[in-house]
Amino acid sequence: MNQLLAVALGGSFGAVVRFLVSSGIYQWLGRGFPYGTLVVNITGSFLIGILTEALILQRIAMTVEYRAAILVGFIGAFTTFSTFSLETVYLIEQGSLTKAALNVVISVAGCILAVWIGLLCGRTLFFYSEGIIQWSGGMFPYALIIVNTIIAFLIGIIATVLLQKVMLSLEYRAAIIVIMISAYLAFSGLYLVLFLIEHGYTFESNWNLMLSIFFGNGLLCLLVIWLGLAAGKQI
Incomplete structure (x- = not known):
């Protein structure tokens, strides 16, 4: 269900x-x-x-x-x-x-x-050490973060299409774009946290690592979405 x-x-x-x-x-x-x-x-x-x-x-x-x-x-x-x-x-x-x-x-x-x-x-990204950089007490899932940024760039271009081409009121377009971007940032960050938990990390012991990766992914994706918006305006 x-x-x-x-x-x-x-x-x-x-x-x-x-x-x-x-x-x-x-x-x-x-x-x-x-x-x-x-x-x-x-x-x-x-x-x-x-x-x-x-x-x-x-x-x-x-x-x-x-x-x-x-x-x-x-x-x-x-x-x-x-x-x-x-x-x-x-x-x-x-x-x-x-x-x-x-x-x-x-x-x-x-x-x-x-x-x-x-x-x-995807295979290229996960080829080296299965897409993970590990060190004592931490890890960095670089492959998943790169995948997130690729999709973020596409979202930026799609958002440009919605802003410029779809015949909706400005309020509706703004609401759709905000919801779409917010949902993506939340879900992409959530998947990274679940990935860390699956590899044995816990909030009690590794909350700083989890928060760093979650918010770092969000800021990077926001930057790439902005780049996608800029690129979409040139199309």
């Missing part, structure tokens, strides 16, 4: 973010080609590749529901094969055979390439 609730929660966030991102992309580039669906599918494919290494292959027993919420719920709802199929059929019915073929080729090849790149990034 806990996993079902986690998937439902992650799926609700994923569906909302997909709608906002795809709507922003369509308002930006138009509907002459299924750009919005293509962007969310390729982005989601990259995320599921890199997060498979970070969340599943590390096999942290305490975070089964956490992984289910992200991989099955959020990314499952964020990406959409059915919309891709429907838009391809519409292109065929409109006589745009070239666009339909292009959509199929770019979507399939692009998503497979994005998953492969994501897996390759």
